[in-house]
Amino acid sequence: xxxxxxxxxxxxxxxxxxxxxxxxxxxxxxxxxxxxxxxxxxxxxxxxxxxxxxxxxxxxxxxxxxxxxxxxxxxxxxxxxxxxxxxxxxxxxxxxxxxxxxxxxxxxxxxxxxxxxxxxxxxxxxxxxxxxxxxxxxxxxxxxxxxxxxxxxxxxxxxxxxxxxxxxxxxxxxxxxxxxxxxxxxxxxxxxxxxxxxxxxxxxxxxxxxxxxxxxxxx
Numbered sequence: 227x228x229x230x231x232x233x234x235x236x237x238x239x240x241x242x243x244x245x246x247x248x249x250x251x252x253x254x255x256x257x258x259x260x261x262x263x264x265x266x267x268x269x270x271x272x273x274x275x276x277x278x279x280x281x282x283x284x285x286x287x288x289x290x291x292x293x294x295x296x297x298x299x300x301x302x303x304x305x306x307x308x309x310x311x312x313x314x315x316x317x318x319x320x321x322x323x324x325x326x327x328x329x330x331x332x333x334x335x336x337x338x339x340x341x342x343x344x345x346x347x348x349x350x351x352x353x354x355x356x357x358x359x360x361x362x363x364x365x366x367x368x369x370x371x372x373x374x375x376x377x378x379x380x381x382x383x384x385x386x387x388x389x390x391x392x393x394x395x396x397x398x399x400x401x402x403x404x405x406x407x408x409x410x411x412x413x414x415x416x417x418x419x420x421x422x423x424x425x426x427x428x429x430x431x432x433x434x435x436x437x438x439x440x441x442x443x444x445x
Contacts, residue, residue, distance in 0.1 A: 227245075227250065227251065227252040227253070227283065227284070227285045227286075228252065228254075228255050228283070228284045228285075229241060229242070229245070229252045229253070229254055229255065229281055229282075229283050230257050230271070230274070230275070230280055230281055230282040230283075230284070231239055231254050231255070231256065231257065231280055231281050231399055231440070231442075232256065232257050232258060232259045232266075232280050232442065233256070233437045233440035233441075233442045233443045234259075234405075234408075235259065235281065235365055235439045236279050236336055236401035236402060236404075236405055237262070237279070237280060237297035237336070237401075237435065238280050238281040238297070239401035239404070239430055239435060239436075240297045240298075240299050240301065240302075240332075240397045240398055240401055241281050241283065241300050241301065241391075241397075242434075242435035242440075243397045243400065243401075243431055243432055243435040244301045244304050244313060244394070244397050245301075245304065245435075246430070246431035246432070246434050246435050247311060247355050247392060247397070247431040248304060248308050248313075248314065250304065250308060251373065252283075254440065254441055254442070255349075256440075256441060257271060257280050258442065259280070259341055264278075266278045266279060266280055270274075272312065273294070274293060275295050276444075277295060279295070280343065280410075281295075281297060281300065282294065282295050283295075283300050283303075288403075289403045290400065295433035298328060298329070298331065298394075301313060301328075301394050301397060305394075309389070312391075312393075313390060313392075313393050313394040313397065314393060314394060315389070315393065320382065320388065323380070323382060324387065324388050324393045324394055324395045325394065325395075327373065327376070327377075327387050327388075327398065327399070328394045328395050328397070328398040329393070330369065330372070330373060330376075331369070331373070331398040331399060332398055334369055335365065335366060335369035335370065335373075335402060336402060338361075338365040338369075339361075339362045339405070339409075343360055344361075347361060353404050354365055359409060362409050362411075363409060363410070363411050363412070366402070366405070366406050366409070366411050367406075367411050367413075368411055370402070370403075370406065370411070370413065370419055371416065373399075373416075374415070374416040374417075374418055374419045375417060377418045377419060377422070378417075378418040383418065383422065385422070385425045386422055386425060386426065387399060387422055392398070392426060392431070392432075394410060396422065396426055399419070399422060399423065399426070400423060400426050400427075400432055403419070403420070403423045405436065405445035
């Protein structure tokens with residue numbers, strides 16, 4: 227199993243956490259999103275992933291190789307081929323709750339501060355660095371603030387987003403908080419979110435998946 231990944235990519239980070247939680251071995255193939263105009267945009271990589279995005283998971287399958295894209299689809303695939311330890315709870319309503327947290331991060335927060343969006347703001351709309359960072363912080367802080375309300379008022383979170391075992395939701399939360407901290411977002415009014423984040427940081431699966439521990443990590 228090969229994971230085409232960039233050390234600071236939130237979507238790649240999600241998949242690394244899930245693979246580690248399930249104890250599945252994989253080889254990392256670095257794809258640098260900034261060098262050489264963005265290696266994800268090269269013709270060679272686009273033959274593998276036409277979206278020009280990371281991650282891409284490649285696995286040997288009957289009759290050849292299976293090429294998997296989109297981080298949440300990959301997480302669902304991992305859950306199907308190796309159900310234990312589970313990333314989703316057994317009850318249908320609880321699974322919806324976990325998925326809704328993951329989707330709120332992956333679909334509502336992350337896309338607005340994705341690298342290609344930030345590049346468009348700078349190169350096409352000509353906004354300056356301060357305005358770009360203000361855009362990032364606004365959407366990240368407002369999205370995480372809404373998530374704080376959801377988690378704080380629901381009875382299902384424990385040490386993690388759902389109970390005391392990490393799930394798909396935590397796989398999505400931790401990378402988003404990492405990036406929020408890197409861009410100096412104000413997270414002071416989010417004690418539930420940050421408590422879960424800190425609990426995740428104590429687990430080997432999350433530690434091993436962290437950007438600074440990847441083979442392509444930069445100082």
